[in-house]
Amino acid sequence: xxxxxxxxxxxxxxxxVSLNTLRRWDESGKLVAIKKDGGTHRxxxxxxxxxxxxxxxxxxxxxxxxxxxxxxxxxxxxxxSFNARLTKMEYALMQKPGFEKMYSLITLITGEIxxxxxxxxxxxxxxTAGIFFGxxxxxxxxxxxxxxxxxxxxxxxxxxxxxxxVAAVEVAFTEFISGxxxxxxxxxxxxxxxxxMEQPIDLFFTSGDAEVRMQGPDKEFHVTRGQRxxxxxLAKIEFK
Amino acid sequence: xxxxxxxxxxxxxxxxxxxxxxxxxxxxxxxxxPTLREFSKDEDLEIDFSGVxxxxxxxxxxxxxxxxxxxxxxxILLPSDNLSVHATLRILQExxxxxxxxxx
Numbered sequence: 094x095x096x097x098x099x100x101x102x103x104x105x106x107x108x109x110v111s112l113n114t115l116r117r118w119d120e121s122g123k124l125v126a127i128k129k130d131g132g133t134h135r136x137x138x139x140x141x142x143x144x145x146x147x148x149x150x151x152x153x154x155x156x157x158x159x160x161x162x163x164x165x166x167x168x169x170x171x172x173x174s175f176n177a178r179l180t181k182m183e184y185a186l187m188q189k190p191g192f193e194k195m196y197s198l199i200t201l202i203t204g205e206i207x208x209x210x211x212x213x214x215x216x217x218x219x220x221t222a223g224i225f226f227g228x229x230x231x232x233x234x235x236x237x238x239x240x241x242x243x244x245x246x247x248x249x250x251x252x253x254x255x256x257x258x259v260a261a262v263e264v265a266f267t268e269f270i271s272g273x274x275x276x277x278x279x280x281x282x283x284x285x286x287x288x289x290m291e292q293p294i295d296l297f298f299t300s301g302d303a304e305v306r307m308q309g310p311d312k313e314f315h316v317t318r319g320q321r322x323x324x325x326x327l328a329k330i331e332f333k
Numbered sequence: 334x335x336x337x338x339x340x341x342x343x344x345x346x347x348x349x350x351x352x353x354x355x356x357x358x359x360x361x362x363x364x365x366x367p368t369l370r371e372f373s374k375d376e377d378l379e380i381d382f383s384g385v386x387x388x389x390x391x392x393x394x395x396x397x398x399x400x401x402x403x404x405x406x407x408x409i410l411l412p413s414d415n416l417s418v419h420a421t422l423r424i425l426q427e428x429x430x431x432x433x434x435x436x437x
Contacts, residue, residue, distance in 0.1 A: 172354060180351050183386060197417035200387040204353035208391060212355060269428050280390045284424045 098127060098136035107142050109165025149227040150329060153238035156225055157323045160240075163225060170223035172211040179204055182228050182235070189230055198288050199235070199332060202296075203228075205281035206237050206328045214241035219324065235330040243324050244300040258301025263316045266305065286314055295331040299323060340377040340409075343368075346384030348396075353387065358395030365396075369403070378404055379436065382413035390421045397422075398429055410435045 104126075105112050118124040119135060124145050126135030152163035169175040179200065186196035203226075210224045218241060225238040241247075245261035251270065255261045264270060266286045269278035289296045289307050298305040304319040308331075345352070348361040372378065378400070382388065401408050410422070410433050426432050 172356070176351070176353065176357075179353065183351055187386070194414075194416050197387045197415055198420060200351065201353075201389050201417040201420060204351075204387065204389050205391060208354045208389075212391075278394075278428060280394060280424050280428050283428075284390045284420055287424065288420055 096138060096140075098129075099139055099142070101126065101135040101137070104135075104137040104142055107137075107139070108146060109168075110162055114162050147229060147232075149229065149234060149236040152227065153225045153236045153327055154323075157238050157240050157325050157327055158321065160221075167225050167227040168223060169207075169226050172208060175207050175211065175224060175226060178226055179207065182230070185230055195292070195332070198292055199294065199330065202285045202288055202294070202330060203235050203237065205285055206298075206326075206330075209279075209281055210237070210239035210241055210326065213247045214239065217242060233332045236328070237330075238325065238327040240325040243326060244303070257318075258303035258322075259316045259318050262298070262300055262303040262305060266314065266316075290314065293332060297329040297331075298326070299328075300326040339375060340379055341372060342379045342381055344381050344384065345388075346382075350384060350386045352385060352392040353389040355391040355395050358392035361392070362396045362399055377407045377409050379409045379411055381411045382415060382418050383411075385413075385415060385418065387417045388415065388421045389417065390424045393421045393425055394428070397433070398425060401429065401431070401433065406434055408434060412436060 099107065101112055101115055105115055108115075115124065115126070115135065119126040126137060128134065129136060146164055149167070152167065155161040156163050169178060182203065183196060183200040186192050186199060189196070192199075207224060207226060214222070221240050223239070225236065228235040243258070244265050245255060245258045248261045248264060248270065249255055252264065255264065265279070266282045269280055269283065285296070288294065290312065295308040295312070296305065297308075299319060300323065302319050302322045303316050305314065305316050307314055348364075349357075352358070380397070412435060413419070422433055
């Protein structure tokens with residue numbers, strides 16, 4: 094049976110990106126189109142689009158590092174749209190065998206990280222507002238990212254003496270402090286850290302050049318300095 | 334809201350099943366104020382978590398913490414086997430530096 098090819102317009106709709114984005118991606122080799130019989134029209138196999146759309150980490154990190162456009166299905170412009178998608182994820186997780194109780198912890202940590210992006214950047218988004226929120230429950234992965242102020246700049250509003258991204262991220266995950274003074278305290282990231290430590294959940298989190306990696310059965314919480322700098326935040330949550 | 338003898342019971346799921354965001358918790362608390370005003374001084378308030386799917390610490394800090402401040406040991410939480418409720422209550426007790434009264 095001959096496989097049906099999608100036109101560039103159909104592919105654009107499938108991925109939720111513009112036609113120009115697809116043309117650029119074809120030229121750069123990021124997502125190469127099929128040209129039938131040496132013609133100029135671009136075509137795509139649905140299977141290829143499905144595989145392309147599944148690399149969440151690449152989309153999120155290229156967006157926060159270089160502003161590269163990602164498929165529209167992963168974009169939550171407001172906290173209400175984030176809430177709505179989070180509820181969808183929660184419902185889907187509840188159906189996953191083995192997650193009849195765990196779903197609430199994964200939803201909790203996703204909700205706290207995602208909501209933080211909106212709460213701390215309200216009225217202060219440096220450029221694109223909103224967050225990247227993608228998940229693949231079959232693979233057991235959730236990715237969240239924003240191009241907001243990032244942890245250091247946010248916490249410097251109440252702790253101007255914070256010397257580095259690493260110091261700020263450490264404070265964010267261990268102290269009851271909020272960047273939104275006079276709001277009493279932030280407890281979301283503390284809870285995230287506690288839940289991840291106690292459960293079979295892995296977390297990778299980065300803001301600025303600070304990185305948190307909590308992976309595997311002997312995981313620990315520590316913040317290290319990575320090679321690249323990102324403005325905003327990126328989180329990857331993994332579970333089996 | 335069931336009113337029996339000397340306690341009032343609140344089904345928290347009336348505010349939603351997925352309780353996240355500080356903003357939404359704060360709105361919920363404001364919406365609850367009229368009911369709280371009717372509340373008699375010698376009544377207990379019991380909070381029932383059944384039906385809640387996910388309770389986050391940000392939401393709960395804006396709803397349960399001020400209630401605890403206001404009602405003191407007249408605030409009683411009914412036991413729940415929801416993992417997010419456990420995690421959230423634990424962190425709030427740490428942040429507030431005082432325990433919630435949980436009905437056994």
